[in-house]
Amino acid sequence: MTMTNAFLSINGYNLTNRDVINAAFHNNVVAVLDPAAEVACAASRKQVDLWLQTDAPVVYGVNTGLGNLKDTMLSPSEHIAWNSTIPYPHAVGMGNFINPIITRTALLIRANVLSRSYSGVRPALIHRILEVFNAGISPAIRELGSTGLSDLGPMAHCAMVVSGMEGARVFYKDRLISASECFEMAGLATTFTLECKEVLSMMNGSTMTQAAAVHCIQAAQALLKYQDELLALSTLQNPELGVVVDLNIAISRTLLKITQTIEFENNVSCDNPLLFQNGLSYDVAMGCNCSNTQVGYDLDLLCIILSDKAALAVEFVKSNYTCEGNEEWLAIASNAAWHIHQNAQSASVDSIPTKAGQEDHVEFSYGAVRKAFSSVEHYKTLMACLLILLTKDHRQEQSVLADAALSKMIGAEDNRVGTEQTLRTVSHHLDTTLSIVSFTI
Amino acid sequence: MTIHSKSNDLLATSNVLLESYVALVSADQNRAHGIFSTFESQTHAKYDQQSTNNILPASIGEIALSLLDRTYKSQFASDTVARDFIRSLMDHNIVPALTINPVTNAIARQAFVESLQGTPNRYVYVNGVLQPSQSVMIGMDFINFLQNESNLIAIEERIDLNLAKMIYTYAVSKTLLKTADICTSMTLEAIRGETSAFDSRLHELGRPYPGQIATARNIRRLIEQSELTTEEARIAFGGDAGPRCQDAISIRAVPQTHGAVRDAHAWLGEVISGELEFAPRKASPITGYAVDLLAIALIDLGSMSERRTARLLDSKTSYGLPMNLMDENPGFNHGFPVIQAAASAILAEMKLKAPKGYGQSRFNQITGQYNSFELESCNRLLELLPLLRKILAIEAYMSAQAMDLCKKKLTGNAVGLGTRSALSKIREYISLVRENRFASKDMAVAEMIVEYGLLVRAVEDNIGQLD
Numbered sequence: 071m072t073m074t075n076a077f078l079s080i081n082g083y084n085l086t087n088r089d090v091i092n093a094a095f096h097n098n099v100v101a102v103l104d105p106a107a108e109v110a111c112a113a114s115r116k117q118v119d120l121w122l123q124t125d126a127p128v129v130y131g132v133n134t135g136l137g138n139l140k141d142t143m144l145s146p147s148e149h150i151a152w153n154s155t156i157p158y159p160h161a162v163g164m165g166n167f168i169n170p171i172i173t174r175t176a177l178l179i180r181a182n183v184l185s186r187s188y189s190g191v192r193p194a195l196i197h198r199i200l201e202v203f204n205a206g207i208s209p210a211i212r213e214l215g216s217t218g219l220s221d222l223g224p225m226a227h228c229a230m231v232v233s234g235m236e237g238a239r240v241f242y243k244d245r246l247i248s249a250s251e252c253f254e255m256a257g258l259a260t261t262f263t264l265e266c267k268e269v270l271s272m273m274n275g276s277t278m279t280q281a282a283a284v285h286c287i288q289a290a291q292a293l294l295k296y297q298d299e300l301l302a303l304s305t306l307q308n309p310e311l312g313v314v315v316d317l318n319i320a321i322s323r324t325l326l327k328i329t330q331t332i333e334f335e336n337n338v339s340c341d342n343p344l345l346f347q348n349g350l351s352y353d354v355a356m357g358c359n360c361s362n363t364q365v366g367y368d369l370d371l372l373c374i375i376l377s378d379k380a381a382l383a384v385e386f387v388k389s390n391y392t393c394e395g396n397e398e399w400l401a402i403a404s405n406a407a408w409h410i411h412q413n414a415q416s417a418s419v420d421s422i423p424t425k426a427g428q429e430d431h432v433e434f435s436y437g438a439v440r441k442a443f444s445s446v447e448h449y450k451t452l453m454a455c456l457l458i459l460l461t462k463d464h465r466q467e468q469s470v471l472a473d474a475a476l477s478k479m480i481g482a483e484d485n486r487v488g489t490e491q492t493l494r495t496v497s498h499h500l501d502t503t504l505s506i507v508s509f510t511i
Numbered sequence: 512m513t514i515h516s517k518s519n520d521l522l523a524t525s526n527v528l529l530e531s532y533v534a535l536v537s538a539d540q541n542r543a544h545g546i547f548s549t550f551e552s553q554t555h556a557k558y559d560q561q562s563t564n565n566i567l568p569a570s571i572g573e574i575a576l577s578l579l580d581r582t583y584k585s586q587f588a589s590d591t592v593a594r595d596f597i598r599s600l601m602d603h604n605i606v607p608a609l610t611i612n613p614v615t616n617a618i619a620r621q622a623f624v625e626s627l628q629g630t631p632n633r634y635v636y637v638n639g640v641l642q643p644s645q646s647v648m649i650g651m652d653f654i655n656f657l658q659n660e661s662n663l664i665a666i667e668e669r670i671d672l673n674l675a676k677m678i679y680t681y682a683v684s685k686t687l688l689k690t691a692d693i694c695t696s697m698t699l700e701a702i703r704g705e706t707s708a709f710d711s712r713l714h715e716l717g718r719p720y721p722g723q724i725a726t727a728r729n730i731r732r733l734i735e736q737s738e739l740t741t742e743e744a745r746i747a748f749g750g751d752a753g754p755r756c757q758d759a760i761s762i763r764a765v766p767q768t769h770g771a772v773r774d775a776h777a778w779l780g781e782v783i784s785g786e787l788e789f790a791p792r793k794a795s796p797i798t799g800y801a802v803d804l805l806a807i808a809l810i811d812l813g814s815m816s817e818r819r820t821a822r823l824l825d826s827k828t829s830y831g832l833p834m835n836l837m838d839e840n841p842g843f844n845h846g847f848p849v850i851q852a853a854a855s856a857i858l859a860e861m862k863l864k865a866p867k868g869y870g871q872s873r874f875n876q877i878t879g880q881y882n883s884f885e886l887e888s889c890n891r892l893l894e895l896l897p898l899l900r901k902i903l904a905i906e907a908y909m910s911a912q913a914m915d916l917c918k919k920k921l922t923g924n925a926v927g928l929g930t931r932s933a934l935s936k937i938r939e940y941i942s943l944v945r946e947n948r949f950a951s952k953d954m955a956v957a958e959m960i961v962e963y964g965l966l967v968r969a970v971e972d973n974i975g976q977l978d
């Protein structure tokens with residue numbers, strides 16, 4: 071990935087997790103479409119335009135309905151009208167809002183997926199998505215309603231925002247407002263017409279899961295490293311050191327494997343159908359690249375290694391801090407660990423047929439990433455407890471554990487602060503220093 | 512001497528060694544089939560066999576002995592007495608028979624030694640045939656080696672049963688992955704499926720995970736020359752209302768899902784190869800993580816297969832095949848609904864065994880030590896494999912029925928190069944179901960065909976090695 075000044079050039083092939091996190095947390099990063107990718111996208115798009123004229127083969131989502139209405143044919147004259155309404159029945163989010171950092175990240179990753187040129191969308195669409203991203207705009211999307219076998223629901227909300235459809239809402243400068251109002255404020259065109267195949271290409275992929283997965287693995291890495299650093303600083307008893315070292319090595323290797331899978335997934339054509347050049351023309355291939363099975367499996371594995379690592383933290387706490395005065399913190403740590411252990415189960419082994427049996431197998435990778443986020447959230451609480459106990463412990467070197475204000479609040483000097491507020495403050499401290507986000511707001 | 516020192520020789524050969532163990536497991540399946548084929552009534556012999564559920568196949572013990580031999584060669588070469596003992600076992604083709612009972616590592620090792628000592632209720636395999644240890648080992652001179660307490664302790668300490676189990680599960684999973692691709696191809700042809708989903712470009716350019724590329728390639732090779740998976744065949748059969756466009760997920764997402772299972776399988780292979788670089792190895796919890804990931808993935812593989820069989824049952828989702836896969840006197844003849852429900856029930860059992868709650872190391876309140884759960888993870892996978900095998904056997908059984916019913920209508924259309932071998936192999940043992948007949952026996956035979964790798968061998972003999 072080329073990072074010149076604050077520019078991030080995307081071409082669909084080398085977007086790293088670090089690039090994603092950096093761009094998501096810093097509004098001054100400007101993502102642009104790589105010129106060679108733009109040429110390739112324009113070329114494949116011409117084929118879609120040709121199919122709209124005459125003799126088109128049956129192409130899913132180009133001249134057919136979607137899902138189990140795939141056998142219903144659509145005429146070329148209906149496309150603009152169809153693309154202007156088809157996001158609505160797909161935008162099914164319920165519950166709380168997904169964290170705007172994650173939804174904005176999804177825009178960047180989707181633009182990267184489309185820039186590979188196999189989706190057959192206009193470069194203008196990719197520019198539009200990046201324009202919205204670069205303006206610091208986040209689609210407002212509710213958390214529930216996706217299986218992960220393509221995140222149709224959340225990504226339909228993204229399509230609504232990009233197009234400026236009525237009802238689309240965004241988070242912009244910490245305000246929840248309509249997309250059109252936001253675009254006016256930001257100086258962007260208030261509407262963008264989505265043309266043939268473009269709604270499908272916007273929403274037919276597991277990109278919200280992927281955006282969440284990149285943030286989740288980043289947070290998990292940061293928390294596990296933090297635990298190692300805290301325990302390394304401690305002069306207290308760390309039981310069965312040899313076994314702990316072996317386990318830590320295994321966890322690190324497994325975390326690396328999971329991270330690599332997630333990074334690989336940033337740069338695949340998670341979409342269906344796809345176009346491939348064949349001489350001067352393009353063929354269409356309809357398959358199921360809109361799923362992300364490996365990511366779901368690996369996020370399940372992430373929950374297992376978090377469970378193991380949490381057990382080490384709990385043993386350390388129990389061995390060294392089971393004494394009067396610490397009861398509340400021990401109870402909170404124990405409760406957090408219980409949740410982490412409960413989450414060490416596999417979302418991927420579940421499967422419920424959906425859409426009248428057309429999607430007869432679903433692996434729930436979206437559920438897997440939500441579960442992994444839950445583990446990360448509880449892990450943060452566990453680490454907060456660890457930090458608090460170490461900071462309160464006068465046997466430890468205080469200066470290295472937390473900043474002065476935090477130490478003062480945690481320490482006995484400030485008895486006015488209750489347990490809940492202390493936990494909240496320390497958790498916030500971890501969010502800030504480790505760049506941790508929650509799945510919802 | 513450093514016990515865990517890495518030898519360059521071992522490093523260079525660990526991948527080759529793993530593949531040789533895979534071949535050993537395959538040979539063991541062959542041998543088991545050889546024994547089976549001597550039965551007078553081949554088709555239902557498997558059903559009549561007495562259950563030996565808790566006893567694991569010979570190849571696990573064989574791999575364990577080989578690993579032990581390797582450890583002695585590498586680190587204890589001067590202990591010629593022990594090496595002679597191991598060599599004698601190998602020369603006599605005697606292999607300890609292990610059990611899947613959930614025991615501790617110490618008890619498992621003890622059981623291994625007891626089976627060589629001729630202890631009552633322990634078993635050994637001799638030339639692949641299971642026999643009571645007592646009747647085989649008592650009287651063998653070389654077992655005097657185990658009379659010596661220090662010899663016995665040394666063998667117990669150095670035997671690596673978990674690694675042997677892992678290698679075995681890796682090998683068997685490989686066969687089951689190929690079997691799943693074969694079953695998919697048969698189902699695909701029976702429903703006259705759409706082949707664009709297996710287009711190499713989707714996988715090699717679009718989403719280039721190694722497992723996905725390999726699965727799609729397998730399917731393309733299996734259905735090569737098929738005239739059933741064409742628009743002409745769909746029109747001629749008359750089950751489609753218009754152009755097919757695309758099939759359901761359990762069919763068209765096979766490269767992505769089976770591919771992800773393959774990627775999990777490949778990671779276990781990498782981890783095992785890493786372990787084989789040491790003899791003896793320095794056990795690491797990463798083996799348990801790799802085994803657990805494969806367990807999750809194999810349950811998903813079972814789920815895909817179960818969904819495909821569900822499609823075959825229903826005329827609407829099978830694009831016009833007879834309801835319940837029964838074309839003669841339907842209603843009186845019931846067909847396959849309960850057979851398919853058996854796959855659902857077995858899948859539910861697999862799901863219950865999914866990893867949950869505990870990973871690979873846990874502080875034990877009773878012993879006051881950290882416990883590894885490598886043994887438990889290996890045993891779980893050993894329990895999952897026969898369940899998956901049964902689900903795939905049901906798909907093989909049903910897809911063969913479906914293919915023949917499809918061919919009844921499309922008599923002039925050729926079947927795929929690979930699938931025709933698979934169908935012929937199944938028909939050697941199980942005939943087309945035309946009336947109500949005892950399902951359990953057919954299902955047991957179908958399982959045997961999968962278990963002994965007959966389906967895979969029949970295909971590979973015709974079209975070469977599958978990925």
